[in-house]
Amino acid sequence: MDPAAQPQPFVEFRDVRFGYGERAILDGVSFSLPRGKVTALMGASGGGKTTVLRLIGGQQRAQRGEVLFDGHDVGRMDAATLYAARRRMGMLFQFGALFTDMSVLDNVAFPLREHTELPEALVRDIVLMKLDAVGLRGARDLMPSEVSGGMARRIALARAIALDPDFVMYDEPFAGLDPISLGTAARLIRQLNDTLGLTSIIVSHDVEETFRIADQVIVLANGGIAAQGTPDEVRNSSDPLVHQFVHALPDGPVRFHYPGVGIEDDFGPAHGGHP
Template identity: 80%
Template sequence: MTSATPDNLVEIRQLSFGYGERLILDGISLSIPRGKVTALMGASGGGKTTVLRLIGGQITAQKGELLLDGKNVAQFDQAGWYAARRRMGMLFQFGALFTDMTVFDNVAFPLREHTDLSESLVRDIVLMKLGAVGLRGARDLMPSEVSGGMARRVALARAMALDPDLVMYDEPFAGLDPISLGTAARLIRDLNDTMGLTSIVVSHDLDETFRIADQVVVLANGKIIAQGTPDEVRNSTDPLVHQFIHALPDGPVRFHYPGPTVEQDFGAGLTPVPSRGAKR
C-alpha cells in the first residue's frame, strides 16, 4: 500500500460505491491538493455529490480507500469522525439555513455546538465571518428576509465559522442571478486563498467554475473521464467531455434512460391509432 502524499488533503484510491446493484462510482482514483480549488463536474447522476458524502462520512465505500490528511477513514471511530468533521465546512445546495434562527444565530450555531467559547468571543467571530461575506449588517434578519444570494453567503459564513481546512460546496451557484453568482464565485476563490483553504466545488456552471478552479474533474458513468486544469479539460477530445462542455443534446449521454424497448413495454402486437380523418 502506497503512503499518502503530503501535498494532498484528500486521496481517493480505486474507490467503488453503489446502491444495491446500481453502481455510482466504479473504481475511481482522485487527489484533492491542499490550498487549491477542485471542481467536480459532469452530467446529473454522475456521482459528484456522492463523492462529497463519502468524504464527509455520511456513506461508506464498498471498495477502495479514502484518506483524509493521510489517514484512512475506514479506521475512524465515532470520535475520529467528529474530529475530522470539525475540520470541514459544508455549503449545502440553496444554503439550508435554519429558518427559525436569525442570520447571526445561524453562523453562531457551529461555534456554540462544538466549542466552549464565551458569548462575547462568539459574537466577535460571527461578525468577522459575516463581514467577510459582506453581510455584517444583516445579522438580525431572519432567513425569510434575505434574498437567495444573501442566504448562500450566510451559509458560506456558517461553513467558515470553525476555520476549517476543507470546504465542500454542493451546487453553490444554483438559482442565483448573474450578480449573486459572480459574487459567490469570487468569495469562494478569495476565501480559499486568503484563509489557506482546500475547496471542492460541485457545479454545473461551466463559465464561473472554470474561472475559479485550479483543477477540474469530470465524472460520468461511474468513472473519471477527464481531469486537469480548466484549459486542459476544455480542450479535451473525449466525445463525452466535448458533449458536456459544449452542451450538445446528442452524444454519448442519451436523452432516454436505459430501459426496455417500446415493444417490450407496450407489446409488439399493438394496433396503431388511426390518424385524424382516416376512414374507420
C-alpha cells in the same frame, strides 16, 4: 521537484467503489485534491458527485478502496475520530440550508456553539468577522425570510467557515442565483480559499463560472473519471461525453431521448395510429 518532497494531497481517493446493490455509482475511482487548491467536481446528474462528498464526510463508507482525509482513511475512523475530522470540514449545502427560525447571527453562530465552549461575547465577535468577510455584517439581525437567495448563500458560506476549517465542500453553490449573485459567490469562494489557506471542492453544473475559479476539474461519468486536469485541458478534451457536457450539447453520449421502443411501435396501426 522530487516527488517525495511534494505535499501530501489533502483528500485522496484510491480505487474507490461504492454503489447500491448491483449498480455501481463509483467503480475503481482514484483522484486527489491538492492542498490549498480549488477542485471542481462535475458531470451529468447521477454521476456520483454528491456521493463523493458523502464519502469524504463519512456519511457513506466505501465498499472498496480508501478515502483518505489528510492521510487518514475515513472508512476506518471510529465515531470520535470521524467527529474530530468533521470539525476540520466546512460544508455549504445546496440553496444554503439556513435554519429558518434563527437570525442570521444565530445561524452563523450555530457551529461555534455546537462544537466549542467559547464565551458568548467571543462567539459574537467571530460571527461578525465571518459575516464581514462575506459583506453581510449589517444583516446580522435579519431572519432568513428577509434576505435574498444570493445573500442566503453568502450567509451559509460564513457559517461554513465559522470554525476556521481546513477543507470546505460546496454542493451546487451557484444553483438558482442571478448573474450578479453568482459572480459574487464565485469570487468569494476563490478569495476565501486563498486568504484562509483552504482546500476546496465544488460540485457544480455551472461550467463557465466554475472553470473561472477552479485550479483543477474532475468530470465523473459512468462510474469513473471521464476527464481530469486544468480547466483548459478539460475544456479541450476530445472525449465525446466531456465535449457534450462542457459545451452543453443536447445530444451525444448522453441521449436526449430516453431509451424505448421504436416510434412506429407506439404510433403504428396496432395502437390506432395511421398506417
